[in-house]
Amino acid sequence: MKLALASTLLVSAAAFSPEKKPAMPNVAAGLAAGAIATATLVPLPQPAMAADSLVLGTPLESKLANFGAASYSVFNSVSDLNPLAEKFVSFIDAKVKPADAAAVAQKAADGILAIPDAKVSEYAGVLKTVVYSGVNSNNCVTLSGSGAAAKTLAKSAAISSIDKSKVAAISKKFASPNKAVPTKGGDICLPGSVAASEKLWVAQAELTFSMPKSEATALIGAIKGTASQATRPAIATLVGQAESTFSKSPEAIRMAAAGKAVEPEVIATASAAIR
Numbered sequence: 001m002k003l004a005l006a007s008t009l010l011v012s013a014a015a016f017s018p019e020k021k022p023a024m025p026n027v028a029a030g031l032a033a034g035a036i037a038t039a040t041l042v043p044l045p046q047p048a049m050a051a052d053s054l055v056l057g058t059p060l061e062s063k064l065a066n067f068g069a070a071s072y073s074v075f076n077s078v079s080d081l082n083p084l085a086e087k088f089v090s091f092i093d094a095k096v097k098p099a100d101a102a103a104v105a106q107k108a109a110d111g112i113l114a115i116p117d118a119k120v121s122e123y124a125g126v127l128k129t130v131v132y133s134g135v136n137s138n139n140c141v142t143l144s145g146s147g148a149a150a151k152t153l154a155k156s157a158a159i160s161s162i163d164k165s166k167v168a169a170i171s172k173k174f175a176s177p178n179k180a181v182p183t184k185g186g187d188i189c190l191p192g193s194v195a196a197s198e199k200l201w202v203a204q205a206e207l208t209f210s211m212p213k214s215e216a217t218a219l220i221g222a223i224k225g226t227a228s229q230a231t232r233p234a235i236a237t238l239v240g241q242a243e244s245t246f247s248k249s250p251e252a253i254r255m256a257a258a259g260k261a262v263e264p265e266v267i268a269t270a271s272a273a274i275r
Helices: 003-017 026-039 047-052 061-076 082-095 097-116 116-133 146-154 164-173 176-181 194-208 213-224 232-246 250-273
Strands: none
Touching: 026 213, 061 194, 061 250, 082 146, 097 164, 097 213, 116 176, 116 194, 164 176, 213 250
């Protein structure tokens, strides 16, 4: 959950920047989409609940699934995620005022805590029975360096500013989903198939969009306050490290294209959620 909070700041600053939006470099788009998904934890609701979903049956669902498919092989080939996390923390420290970065992290924590418990339980169920079905620490491919990356992000000034009682409450609230994600050597395991990866990314969008309107509005307001600092061109400076992490392979280029395709849908859905 701390990784999710940190990722929210980077991607949302780009998404809600008031500047004219330049085309993001290929790998930067893939990085952004990956961070979006990391920051948007979500469970697939039961069919009877689909009518209330902002994700299921929409263009966002199909584009998230496409990203899940396109990113599957890329994430399976990552050798070390931590250098990108370190670069990200340095970027936030250099580009965003500490008080503004802390405000985003704190509003994100409030929003995550406000997600209905039933949605969290649904998410845990999807992780256990769909995304990680048949996957365990003995047979999984890990996201290398993800354990170290989580520690790097957790020690950042923005995340460290969150009240410890809220951090403990988030850990307790998401104990079941966290338990459903197998780990190996301190790193998280990746989904076992392309289809499972598709389900994960769609699921991650559903949980976040179940955040109550008041908390979502407050979070987006805090994010917009960083837009003139963590601008899209500034975020593009992370491209070099992103390329080192995700490579310049044809698969990474396809992932980047899928990331660019999903970004406007995420923005539109977030805007709709607070209207």
